[in-house]
Every structure is written in C-alpha cells, then in structure tokens.
Amino acid sequence: MRIEKLAIANYRNYASADITLGGGVNLFIGENAQGKTNLLESIYLASVGRSARTPRWQELIKWGEKEAFVRIRVRKDVGGDEIAVRLGAEKHILINGMPITRIGELMGVLKTVLFSPDELAIVKDGPGERRRFMDIALCQLSKAYFYTLTRYNKILSHRNKLLKSHPSAAELEVWDIQLIKEGARVVKTRRGLITRLTGLAVDIHRDVSGGETLALTYEGAGGETLAEIEGTLEAELKRNRERDLQFAVTHVGPQRDDIAITADGVDLRSFGSQGQQRTAALSLKLAEMELLKEESGEYPVLLLDDVLSELDENRQAKLLERIKSYQTIITGTSVSAEVREAIGQYCEYGVVGGEVAQVR
Ligand SMILES: Nc1ncnc2c1ncn2[C@@H]1O[C@H](COP(=O)(O)OP(=O)(O)O)[C@@H](O)[C@H]1O
Ligand SMILES: [Mg+2]
Missing domain, CATH: 1.20.1050.90 (RecF/RecN/SMC, N-terminal domain)
Known part of the structure; x- marks a missing residue:
C-alpha cells in the first residue's frame, strides 16, 4: 500500500500542508526543528491512532489553535481508503467519511513501520x-x-x-x-x-x-x-x-x-x-x-526518521537496496550524492518552518 496524499492543518508547527507523495522513495530534507518528524508523526497518527512521541494528542494541535486535521489518501493494490483525523476537544477518526466508534476499526487501514533513533x-x-x-x-x-x-x-x-x-x-x-x-x-x-x-x-x-x-x-x-x-x-x-x-x-x-x-x-x-x-x-x-x-x-509504508545518517556506509547501502521495493518516507538534514545515486529515482521535498515544497 502507499500514501498518495497527505494534508495537515494546524498540526504541530504546520498551519497547513498539502503533499502528494511518490510511490517509491520520498526525501524530506530540512534543518533541525523545521517539522520533518512532525510530518511522519502525523502519518503514524493516521496509521495507529496515536503519536509515537506522546500519549497526549492535545500536544499535536498547533499552539494557539483549537483543532488540528490530518487527512491521508491510501492506495492499495485494489481500491484505497481515506483516513481523516480531527483533534479538538475530542479525537475523531473517520474512514472514507464514516466516523469510527472503536479505534480497532482503524487498525490495518494504513500499515506503517516507523524507524527512528528512538x-x-x-x-x-x-x-x-x-x-x-x-x-x-x-x-x-x-x-x-x-x-x-x-x-x-x-x-x-x-x-x-x-x-x-x-x-x-x-x-x-x-x-x-x-x-x-x-x-x-x-x-x-x-x-x-x-x-x-x-x-x-x-x-x-x-x-x-x-x-x-x-x-x-x-x-x-x-x-x-x-x-x-x-x-x-x-x-x-x-x-x-x-x-x-x-x-x-x-x-x-x-x-x-x-x-x-x-x-x-x-x-x-x-x-x-x-x-x-x-x-x-x-x-x-x-x-x-x-x-x-x-x-x-502488500508492503506497509516505511517511515525512516533521521536514521540514514546514523548508519555506516555499508548498512546504509543494504538498507537502500531493500527500500526500493516499497514506499518509503525518509527525513534527514542532508542526503549525500552517493546515497541519491544509490536510491536512483525519488521525490524530494524541502521542509522549512512548517512549510513543505516539492523540489523534485
Ligand atoms: N503543538 C505545537 N505547535 C506549534 N509548534 C510546535 C508544536 N509542537 C512542536 N512544535 C514545534 O515543531 C518543531 C519541531 O518539529 P520537528 O518535526 O520535531 O523538527 P525536525 O525537522 O527536527 O524533525 C519545533 O520547532 C517545535 O517547537
Ligand atoms: Mg526530527
């Protein structure tokens, strides 16, 4: 499965972002504290119903705002689904426009595997x-x-x-x-x-x-x-x-x-x-x-937060070989020319101060 579109509003340091993702490797590059991890966190939230960083979803709402939104379009081999999460006084999750009553209903709709330094x-x-x-x-x-x-x-x-x-x-x-x-x-x-x-x-x-x-x-x-x-x-x-x-x-x-x-x-x-x-x-x-x-x-979506730079060259190469088979979202402060060459085809986005711009 893969994510086609990710839209977030008033989420962490984002006022709004609307991102179309490629089916293979997607690089999100930016300095520290620009919002790269926040993006992956929003995807993870739509996948398992909660953040990997905090049990308190109120923290995910942009400071000074009342409601945050995450909307993700998932494509599968056959069909697809739209997941919407609304965080306000309560947490609401909708699948294809229908509010779910039990968090279990969300399980498996968007499968992800997260790998971060944590x-x-x-x-x-x-x-x-x-x-x-x-x-x-x-x-x-x-x-x-x-x-x-x-x-x-x-x-x-x-x-x-x-x-x-x-x-x-x-x-x-x-x-x-x-x-x-x-x-x-x-x-x-x-x-x-x-x-x-x-x-x-x-x-x-x-x-x-x-x-x-x-x-x-x-x-x-x-x-x-x-x-x-x-x-x-x-x-x-x-x-x-x-x-x-x-x-x-x-x-x-x-x-x-x-x-x-x-x-x-x-x-x-x-x-x-x-x-x-x-x-x-x-x-x-x-x-x-x-x-x-x-x-x-179907392969889940792999989320790699800031881990490439922590692996030595050999392990990096082994990892990059494998991720060619599935959709991967990679964040980092920079990616070397060698790594880019090893990946081959990819989409790239710049992340600055809660704004995302596709550069490739
Ligand atoms: N609820 C929030 N409202 C606004 N900004 C937030 C909120 N939570 C975190 N931030 C800001 O988000 C930034 C961190 O984003 P993060 O995605 O972790 O950065 P990085 O690009 O290093 O991964 C910090 O500047 C932090 O102050
Ligand atoms: Mg980070």
Whole structure:
C-alpha cells in the first residue's frame, strides 16, 4: 500500500500542508526543528491512532489553535481508503467519511513501520518497548489481536484495582479466569509473531551486520497451545497471589513479558554495542516489513526518521537496496550524492518552518 496524499492543518508547527507523495522513495530534507518528524508523526497518527512521541494528542494541535486535521489518501493494490483525523476537544477518526466508534476499526487501514533513533529503545531499553513493538505490529495485522489486548488490559486494571481492596479468594478468582483466558491468547499470538519474525530477521540481520547470527526468544508463560499457556498462567497466578495482594499489583502475565535478543549468543539488550543495537533494531523493522507483506500481501509504508545518517556506509547501502521495493518516507538534514545515486529515482521535498515544497 502507499500514501498518495497527505494534508495537515494546524498540526504541530504546520498551519497547513498539502503533499502528494511518490510511490517509491520520498526525501524530506530540512534543518533541525523545521517539522520533518512532525510530518511522519502525523502519518503514524493516521496509521495507529496515536503519536509515537506522546500519549497526549492535545500536544499535536498547533499552539494557539483549537483543532488540528490530518487527512491521508491510501492506495492499495485494489481500491484505497481515506483516513481523516480531527483533534479538538475530542479525537475523531473517520474512514472514507464514516466516523469510527472503536479505534480497532482503524487498525490495518494504513500499515506503517516507523524507524527512528528512538526506536533503538526496542533493543536497548526495558521490556515495555519490546512489548510495544510486538503489539503495534500485531494490531496492524489483526483487529482480533487489538480487541483481545484491549480486553486483557481492562481486566488487568480491574484486577489491580481490586487487589487494593483486600478481596476474598473467590472475588479474585472471577477476574483470574478472564485474565488467564485473554492473557493466554496474547501470549500465544506474540509467540507466533516472534517465531515468524525470527525466520525473517535472521537472514536480514546476517546480511546487514555482515555475518552475525541473530536470535529472538519470547520470554513469557510457557506452553505451545492455548490450553498449555492457560495452565502455566493459572499456576503462576496462584503462586504469586500472596505477593500480588501484598503489593496490589499483578506480577504475572503478558504485561511482564519480554523478547530476548541475542547476536552470536550475546544478549544485545545489556551487552550490545550501540552499533549492534542499532543494526538489530533495523533488522527487526525490516523483518516486520516482510512479515506484514507476507501476511497481508502488500508492503506497509516505511517511515525512516533521521536514521540514514546514523548508519555506516555499508548498512546504509543494504538498507537502500531493500527500500526500493516499497514506499518509503525518509527525513534527514542532508542526503549525500552517493546515497541519491544509490536510491536512483525519488521525490524530494524541502521542509522549512512548517512549510513543505516539492523540489523534485
Ligand atoms: N503543538 C505545537 N505547535 C506549534 N509548534 C510546535 C508544536 N509542537 C512542536 N512544535 C514545534 O515543531 C518543531 C519541531 O518539529 P520537528 O518535526 O520535531 O523538527 P525536525 O525537522 O527536527 O524533525 C519545533 O520547532 C517545535 O517547537
Ligand atoms: Mg526530527
């Protein structure tokens, strides 16, 4: 799929911008603080319903204004969709002119994969970042997963609230049954994702890193089938019940899970060099592109925010080879003549003070 048109108004530092994008590589070039990341953020917002930078969408409205708009026309192999986001006192999302009632309806309409310097956090930071990575990929792939995860989080927050009120075992049991049911689904789906992703990421990583062997392992409740995972979760919940009551928080479940990421047997989460971590994050993102393509038949749109300049020449070249197959939106302060030559055909835009002008 690809984005044909992006129109924004009163979004961050933009009064308005109306951009027609090319189907291949699109370069957005500008100095710092001109609005390049803001553009990608608006696309990401229309893709998953929220900003990757802030949970508070009020921040996205241009200072001094009351409402912000993002409108995106998506073209697919067959047909297309128009997504409109209006941010005011409330957040409204419309697909083809129809307001959606549940955010799940937006999932998968515009599939994107975002890679920015912040995404290094997937490898480097705490497990929360890796769970976010899995969940965003899975939500774009499957509305069912989105709804399962939403239900799980609701049950979890009810249970945590209940823990504070010294509940009886029977009271807790009611929530535990539901927690186990939805939690096992989350774990099973994520584990399936990691298995599929590993198959793709290993080859990509070997290529991009020049020979390292990447390995990914889902760290969570054991078991292959739903019934097995449910069994493990149930046993672990029982074992942790006293502790849960003492601290009024649920210690067991997919909200605690992680992915182990190793290269040649070394745990990159704690022992990877900056370069290794960056390469592994890139491999994961490129593998996610391939996975989404395998699952849905079409490549998502790749958003590369300020990452080209951070990669050494060899990795840059590997990346540029791959992005020729899909629509990519790249931001940066400058792009060298060598990179331009490697890309071949592309559209280019200048970004200055919240204004965009196509220059090629
Ligand atoms: N809500 C807002 N209203 C107006 N300007 C904003 C808002 N949020 C951020 N900005 C401005 O946007 C600019 C940053 O844009 P950004 O896209 O991050 O820049 P870059 O081109 O470096 O990626 C800063 O100048 C910042 O002050
Ligand atoms: Mg930026």
